Amino acid sequence: MTRQLKGKPPRRHPPKKPSSNQTDPVGVYCRVRPLGAEDEECCIEVISSTTIQMHTPEGFKTNRNGEYKETQYSFKKVFGVSVSQMELFEHVAKPLVDDLIRGKNGLLFTYGVTGSGKTFTMTGSPGQGGLLPRSLDMIFNSIGPYQAKRYVFKTDEKNSIEIQTEVDALLERQRRDNNLSVPKTPSTRLKADPEIADMIKPEETSKSDGVDDDSSYSVFVSYVEIYNNYIYDLLEETQEDAIKPKWNGGGTPVRQNTELIPPQSKILREDQNHIMYVAGCLEVEVKSAEEAFQVFWRGQKKRKVANTRLNRESSRSHSVFIIKLAQAPLDADGDNVLQDKNQISVSQLCLVDLAGSERTGRTGAEGTRIREAGNINQSLLNLRTCIEILRENQMCGTNKMVPYRDSKITHLFKNYFDGEGKVRMVVCVNPKTDDYEETLLVMRFAEMTQEVEVARPVDRPICGFTPGRRHRNQAFKDELSRRLEERGGPIDPDMPPAANTLILSLPSLPSCELTDPHDDITLPRLIEALKNRQRIKQMLMKDYNKIANMMKPVLQELDTSLISKDNFIQEQNGKLIEKDKIIQGNKAEIERLEKKTKMQEHKIDILQKTTKIFEDDKRSLQHELETREQRLQRELSEKRRMEQRMHGVISDTQFKWEKECERRVNALQLEMQNKLWVKDEKLKQLKAIVTESKTPGRPEPPPRQTQPQPLPQPQHQPRSQRPSKEDRLPPKRSASPSPVPTTTPVRPRHRRSCSAGGEKWVDHKPSSSMDLGTVLQPVIPNAIQVSAPSEKALSKCDRYVLTHQEVASDGEIQTKLIKGDVIKTRGGGQAVQFTDIETLKQELTTVPRRKRKSSEGVSASGDGALTDVETRCSVAVAMRAGSNLGPGLEHHAVTKRRKP
Known part of the structure; x- marks a missing residue:
């Protein structure tokens, strides 16, 4: 199936690898359900017999340009709302029924969201039978005259068929009839079970042309469901009523409570031919379409259904109805089934009604319904995963393991996807806008499924007997019956056909009707004719015995030669069998080596890709290393240049600071000298004040200078040239004595x-x-x-x-x-x-x-x-x-x- 947007070219897929075996793609069909209400909006339009177009309804996401997307999907066949069930059967299921009669397997399943019409497509309704009842009707219309008697074919517990003789089959029929219990009185039901005659109209019956007249057929049906990833047999007899009547001997039934035994789940196993089957599942032999449909309906009533917001009778499980057809050739005479188990051909057709995918938010499910919906969605997701991996392995040449075992539905049908038969799917869609998002997911899954190819099954070998044995035997019996009617007289069935031919060649008897009791002519004539016939018969028997005695040595010689030839033929057959075994072993070895070669090639491709990645990483790392080395060299050279520049800056700064320190030292020295000069001036003034205070009539001291002028360059004058302390004192002034100024208190500073x-x-x-x-x-x-x-x-x-x-x-x-x-x-x-x-x-x-x-003239004695x-x-x-x-x-x- 191809999908494309309107106005855009179709998507191209990668080229597929050629396969040595012939393959067929999975046939995907689409059926559109009519809308429930006429005024409801539709999001699906059928534009051709193979293409549909989906319109995005308002309120959903659009494309980048803000326009609503219109996506087209192509199928093998699209069935619109006006297509009948008969037309759908002719295109989808009838080829699978033809393959079933020819000894090939088939798988047909319906897929879609809840309420899209899957169960109606598979089962149908009265007057509109679905795929299942029409398939049963076609099978029995085709093989009806060629069916074997009941219990001639017998199933075992290992998914194989055995053949019994007519005597064993008769004994088993008698034993089964004797073991049958008294038929129960039919209970009142609200609705009678539908008959297959009600489902299919007489003019809609079909028949297959591929029936082998020289084979005998028998049909077995089984019906299982997969509920919460567990397999249950719907045909298994279980205790349905929790209360049963018990007679107390007085004619009044007494009811007692009995324990209700729940059904036991079944397991999947693999038979000797590596085909998966449900172990312990009941397989019922049916002889008519009516009987088969009643068996199906008996199991259908046990299927898990529930009432949800989207569907009144929503299927809560996947149902699988298996039709198994066993056929074996007749013997050389065309009378009985050949008693050779290797000549039995068994084919089966699986009709699967998948449960619909749903969203719990829309269905309003709670409790058990949520668990059921989760298991349904998980199994469908696993089916999608298996299809994706199969498609990837086929289109890309990979050898990934397909997770069939993650779900029972995929594990049961893994042989079909591996080449055991044709696979077809009917995608049921509901065109209403509420299911738009779920329908998109269904379309994508259908698109991917159609790209998966399944190996075409090989035809079954044909028996080496001459064809037309059944018709010749029947024609011979009809001819004998006609001649018997013409000449009269019984034919001994135990005599050989040649003796019966000689008896028929005798002269005919005269009329033996007696009309007169005194008739003496009719009886003597009849007696004479009988004696003549007896004499001729004895002569013929003598000739026959004579010829037989003459032929015995010839036959013995022929037997001897035939025995020797048979021994030679057996010897040659043994050699051929050994050669065939060697050839089969070589083929198996070749297949194993081819698979190993493909695996090694795949590993080599992976290693080459890994090596290329590592080489690219190595080149990138080497380039990065070289870049970093160059950067490091540049940084080192820059560091050296920076060190040299810093050394120069340090030298310049050191020289500048030395000059600055020298300048500051000189400035501090000048400041300190000025302070010393000020201090000396103050001391001189103090000395003058003290001296003048003791001398009467001293002159007034000069005014105090608050900011004395510093001496010019005192630090460069030698000590001998400096003025004395008395010279540095200001001139004395005659003023009134003033108090001695106190020094400023020293404030401690941190x-x-x-x-x-x-x-x-x-x-x-x-x-x-x-x-x-x-x-x-x-x-x-x-x-x-x-x-x-x-x-x-x-x-x-x-x-x-x-x-x-x-x-x-x-x-x-x-x-x-x-x-x-x-x-x-x-x-x-x-x-x-x-x-x-x-x-x-x-x-x-x-x-x-x-x-x-002492030179200062101050006395050390007196007041101190x-x-x-x-x-x-x-x-x-x-x-x-x-x-x-x-x-x-x-x-x-x-x-x-x-x-x-």
Whole structure:
């Protein structure tokens, strides 16, 4: 089946591999069901006898251009709403029935969604019989005169047929008739079972022309269903009533409860010919179409059906009706069936009514119905998977395993797809728009199924007897009967045909009718004629015996020669059989080697593809490796150039910083000299004030200069050329004494760490750290202070510092600042890489006291006044700066830095 969009060319399939055997594609037919209501929208249009077109209804997805898709599907034959059941049978099932009579197998199944008309197509209704009753009618119309007596053909439990003699068949018939129970009174039923005469009109009967007149036939039917992936026999006698009557001896029936035995599931097995069959399934021998149809209807009433939202009587299982036809040739005389099991030919036709695929959301199923729908959809999905793999193996030359065993329906019919018979499918569709999506899936499955090819079955061998034996034997009997009627007298059936011919050649008897009791002529004439016939008969018998005696030696010689020839023929036949076995073994070996060769070729193709993939990967990896090596070389050369450039930058920066440091040192020296000069000026003024306070009538001191001018280049003047302290003092002014100005109190300032910058730090100070209270303390801005490091704190910062205190060798407390960088690890954590250690140490030094100079004219006695005011002022300032450490001490912070 081909599918194409309107206005687009058909899709091309890959070329198929040639096959040595002849194959036939799976025949797929389509039947369109009429709409239930006239005003209902239709989504399927039959445009020809082989093509239908599907219109996308409103509300469904469109193509990329926003237009509604119109997809066409082609089948082997399309049957519209006006096609009759008879026409459908003529095209679909009649060829399969012809093949069945010729000894070939066939499989016919209906497929579609729920409510698409599958059961009606298979079974039909009164006056409109479906494929199954018409197939039964055609079979018995064809083989009716040639059927064997009942129980001549007998089934065993291994899917094979045996032949019994006429005597054994007669005994078994008598035994079965004696074992039959008293017929039960027919119970009242709401509706009588339909007869096959009601299903098929007399003018619609058909007959096959391929019946072998020299064979004897017998038909066996079986009926099973596959429910929830279990096989049940619908013809098996089970206890249907849970209550049975029991007589108590008084004439009144008493009812008692009995246990209802559920039906047992059957299993699938493989016979000696590797054909799958249902083990333990009841096979009923039928002799007419009416009997076969009644057997089918008896099992049909046990089939699982349920009422759903989409169908009033929805099939909940797959039903399989198997018609098995056994035929065997007649003997050389054309009277009895040949007692040779190897000459039996068994063919079967399977009529399958698949359950419809459905969506539980639309059917409103609950509980058991959901489970049934799930099993139905799963089995249909497995059927689709098997068809897909078969199609891929045939079209692409692969050798994938087909999962027949995943479902009972595919496992039962795996032999048909492997070449045991023809396969045909009738796709039933409902044109209403509600089933549009499900119908699309059915169409895709049908499209794929038609591309699968099945091997054509071979014809069965023909028996070596002369054809027309049955007709010749019947013609001979009719001729004997006619001659007997002409001449009168019985014919001994036990005598040989030659003796009966001689008897018929005797002179005819005269009329023996007596009209007068005194007639003396008729009886003597009759007696004379009888004596004459007796004499002639004796003469003929003597001649016959004489000729027979003469022929005995000749016959013995012929028998001897025939025996020798038979021995020779048997010997030759044995050799031929051995040669045939050798040939069969060679053929099997050749087939095995061919399969092995194909498998090895497939493996070689796979290995070649794998090798090509690996070579491509190798080339790509080599190219990538070369690219990365070139990139690495470029990066190394770039790194070297960067190092050289950085060395130059470092040299330039170092030179610039040296110049900058030198400039800053000079500036600081100038600033310090200016401060010293200011300090000296203040001391001079203080000295002048003190001196003038003791001298009466001193002049007023000059006004205080708030911003003295720095000396020009004091750092470059030698000490000998510098002015003295008295010269540097401003001129004395006669003013009233003013109070001695007090010095500005020293405010302790904390020392900023050398590494403090714009980065965020983790300041790790253990709880045992001591606050020394000194002026120079390490303070890090923008830091998180913790007593113990944590991953959360480290993840928020870039640098890390650990404050460690210990006692130095001189007994003073020494503080170490251990610094490092916080880096992220590959596992998502943080690690600290230490880069620097800064050491802070306290020293206590004694401030030297200045000696008093006697030349200054200050008396050491009296009220204890100091002779040197400048020395006293400097000592006072030093004492005030170090007052927190004790008298005469000064606090210094020594900083030492080293790399770890």
